[in-house]
Amino acid sequence: QKEVEQNSGPLSVPEGAIASLNCTYSDRGSQSFFWYRQYSGKSPELIMFIYSNGDKEDGRFTAQLNKASQYVSLLIRDSQPSDSATYLCAVKAGNQFYFGTGTSLTVIP
Amino acid sequence: DAGITQSPRYKITETGRQVTLMCHQTWSHSYMFWYRQDLGHGLRLIYYSAAADITDKGEVPDGYVVSRSKTENFPLTLESATRSQTSVYFCASSSWGSGAPVEEQYFGPGTRLTVT
Numbered sequence: 001q002k003e004v005e006q007n008s009g010p011l012s013v014p015e016g017a018i019a020s021l022n023c024t025y026s027d028r029g030s031q032s033f034f035w036y037r038q039y040s041g042k043s044p045e046l047i048m049f050i051y052s053n054g055d056k057e058d059g060r061f062t063a064q065l066n067k068a069s070q071y072v073s074l075l076i077r078d079s080q081p082s083d084s085a086t087y088l089c090a091v092k093a094g095n096q097f098y099f100g101t102g103t104s105l106t107v108i109p
Numbered sequence: 110d111a112g113i114t115q116s117p118r119y120k121i122t123e124t125g126r127q128v129t130l131m132c133h134q135t136w137s138h139s140y141m142f143w144y145r146q147d148l149g150h151g152l153r154l155i156y157y158s159a160a161a162d163i164t165d166k167g168e169v170p171d172g173y174v175v176s177r178s179k180t181e182n183f184p185l186t187l188e189s190a191t192r193s194q195t196s197v198y199f200c201a202s203s204s205w206g207s208g209a210p211v212e213e214q215y216f217g218p219g220t221r222l223t224v225t
Contacts, residue, residue, distance in 0.1 A: 004151075034212075043217060043219055044199070044214075045216070046214070049213070088152065092212060095157065095165070096154055097214065099151045099152035099153070100151055101149060101150065101151035102151055
């Protein structure tokens with residue numbers, strides 16, 4: 001059973017702060033790592049992907065990957081109320097994608 | 110319209126009935142997926158397809174059947190619906206395997222299925 005674990009939250013941060021979301025995975029053979037954002041009642045949408053150890057930055061988002069520790073994180077800088085959503089960590093192993101249960105983030109104005 | 114669509118968006122059915130959920134994508138993506146999303150379990154893969162006439166099981170395939178006779182369509186059938194299959198079902202497609210640089214999945218709007 002391949003597992004992807006996330007803190008379910010809810011995580012609340014004030015507007016302008018940094019939100020830190022964490023994810024661990026069980027399969028050392030996992031190849032690719034993704035963060036999806038899902039607004040309530042909507043479908044998931046990809047916001048970040050990372051394939052190599054280290055940091056990857058895209059605007060206010062930074063994904064961090066540590067394969068030795070089997071750990072992926074997402075940092076959201078200058079958090080905005082529009083960032084309030086559930087964030088899903090996803091891991092690709094073989095031909096399949098495995099999702100965590102998601103972390104609910106609320107950004108307080 | 111371009112994109113990925115699902116129908117119906119909402120469905121109520123009775124235990125034991127057969128139900129088919131439809132998924133259609135206009136991008137000619139090779140890969141298509143069916144997920145269910147339940148509180149406490151997140152998204153779980155039911156079945157996926159790498160191309161027309163090629164399908165494979167995911168994490169939770171029991172009670173479901175899929176087919177893919179055309180690249181753009183990937184229907185999911187619940188042969189005899191049970192209450193435990195009450196869920197939100199998402200179809201997704203991906204250009205992964207066609208030389209795309211990112212293994213991004215594009216999700217449809219979802220079908221909310223209630224089995225009474």
